[in-house]
Amino acid sequence: MALDSASQNQRRSDAPEVVVARLPQYVRILTRLLQEGAEVVSSQQLGEKLQVTPAQIRKDLSYFGRFGKQGRGYSVIHLLERLKLILGLNSFWNVAVVGVGRLGRAILSYPGFTPDGFHIVAAFDSNPDVVGETIAGLTVSSLEELDEVVSSKKISIAIVAVPTEHTQGVVDRLVACGVRAVLNYAPISPQVREGVRVRNIDPVLSLQSMTYYLTDHPVD
Amino acid sequence: MALDSASQNQRRSDAPEVVVARLPQYVRILTRLLQEGAEVVSSQQLGEKLQVTPAQIRKDLSYFGRFGKQGRGYSVIHLLERLKLILGLNSFWNVAVVGVGRLGRAILSYPGFTPDGFHIVAAFDSNPDVVGETIAGLTVSSLEELDEVVSSKKISIAIVAVPTEHTQGVVDRLVACGVRAVLNYAPISPQVREGVRVRNIDPVLSLQSMTYYLTDHPVD
DNA sequence: CCGCATTCGTACTAATTTTCACAAATACCT
DNA sequence: AGGTATTTGTGAAAATTAGTACGAATGCGG
Known part of the structure; x- marks a missing residue:
């Protein structure tokens, strides 16, 4: 808890390239989930769909902020919007x-x-x-x-x-x-x-x- | 991304997948060098052409054998043949x-x-x-x-x-x-x-x- | 033939990336 | 309301990958 900027929502500049490269896949899955009407998704469920460990998903997302709720998971629409914003996919x-x-x-x-x-x-x-x-x-x-x-x-x-x-x-x-x-x-x-x-x-x-x-x- | 690295490797030589993925690039450069008439190439020269460190090239190759000569480098034609054999590119x-x-x-x-x-x-x-x-x-x-x-x-x-x-x-x-x-x-x-x-x-x-x-x- | 400049192959070290594991927060059931 | 099951976020550990550095060959010039 001692890391000030590290625990802030805007820590983006030091995300490894390999992590950035995975974000578009998360965006794609979330887009599909949204179309299917899912409101909430856990890192466990995302991991199954992407063949990745839930820990990796949580870790990846943690480079950019805190988007989930303990005991519940991630709001599909909210996480999708945030990731699109991070990747610059909110515009053309x-x-x-x-x-x-x-x-x-x-x-x-x-x-x-x-x-x-x-x-x-x-x-x-x-x-x-x-x-x-x-x-x-x-x-x-x-x-x-x-x-x-x-x-x-x-x-x-x-x-x-x-x-x-x-x-x-x-x-x-x-x-x-x-x-x-x-x-x-x-x-x-x-x-x-x-x-x-x-x-x-x-x-x-x-x-x-x-x-x-x-x-x-x-x-x- | 890898599911179960232990069960991936059975009887095969244990070269990491990331190393195998680089070999085709080596093959491509060597093919060009051969066409240009080069007979010998050092890891230094290969590294410059591929934008990787010479050490990485030597390390990568060392998973599969010893192909070079100290003080001299690698025979282009010989290394190319060996890599094509390793990758299964010697046939159609x-x-x-x-x-x-x-x-x-x-x-x-x-x-x-x-x-x-x-x-x-x-x-x-x-x-x-x-x-x-x-x-x-x-x-x-x-x-x-x-x-x-x-x-x-x-x-x-x-x-x-x-x-x-x-x-x-x-x-x-x-x-x-x-x-x-x-x-x-x-x-x-x-x-x-x-x-x-x-x-x-x-x-x-x-x-x-x-x-x-x-x-x-x-x-x- | 001797000394010097190269260059490989690899043990060791460093950096990166992934996974583990657990406190904290949340939801839900009775 | 209290207890239990989930699930996040994250330090720490583990695993993987890359880089350093050096002994051992090799070739070359004189």
Whole structure:
């Protein structure tokens, strides 16, 4: 009880990254529970749904405040609201897609980003044949216009689906335009300055880390 | 996240899962180095390319054997071969895609799996309008034929891109047919019996874990 | 061939992450 | 109202993961 700031509700800055990465899963489960009409949920129940120990859930949440009631659990709607606020999911995010090839088109047509508050408001490609084309209601812009459009449309997140060899260059340009979060689909990990976040979507790496377990390994 | 680490490791060498997950990245870098004509590489150089400490690379490799030479480093071609053997990447893997909607089509048309030894040899869908269609040279089969085709084509890995509500059911059927590794694109984490591996591709979770850092958090 | 610069492999140490376990608070039953 | 069953939040312990540092090889230049 001696820790003053530690026991306050606003202690957020020092939450480990691994904890932050779990919060969106909690948000997802809570959203479903809310739809199902649940009013209260315990860390025990959440843990079962997420295949995680109840202690971990309580510990994770404790980095951000005290949201539960002993003997009762967490108010689904209240905890959900708090977590969305913490993650910045209480408002919309404007997103650009860079690279309108096969993959970029699939991303532009994918309806799964919008319900979660990510609005794709611009698409870019370097190919003059593609620029001007309209996909899923969006007209593809030239990369020349990147700076202007990113500024005017207040874009802070980019989804990058360009050929591997252009990825680092595109990411550099995006960061120079003020983008601070990049979701990259190329099979490399772009380097960025501190303060910029990158997540890589790399299905081949995922497959390759599973084949290890499909292979017989002598105990040696 | 891990359920029961004691029961996870049976006869297998005891390399932590987090180490196994890094090996494919080593393989990727080594492949590139080999193409560039490099014959030898040190943990120092590998570490720079991967943004990890040299010690971590040496430690990771030491779980599987002794591959380097003091004062010299690692033979690129030799280390690459050994890692591919460890990961089971020295031969081909037959893969099925289940769900031929927009996403499934994009996956079937994606050329990036083949060079890494993952051969998509079957596609399944429940929609009779889609069954029989040919995409990227593959004729879509009905889900009825799952068991037969998985057996006859020796498929041990499945890529699942079906609507969320059907995902668990499809995964259950796949596991019943003998599939032991699943790459899932739906925004849930399918539950499987021990011994079956699942990796989820979930771009929304990735985005949501970045928005935290784009949001101002009072320090106190 | 000798000394010096490299670099591995690993025992040891540090940091991080997870789990345990328990006081305190709450709900509910009789 | 009193007793019992829940369940949180959190220090402390345990487990896992990463990093340090150094002995032992190895190669090279003179």
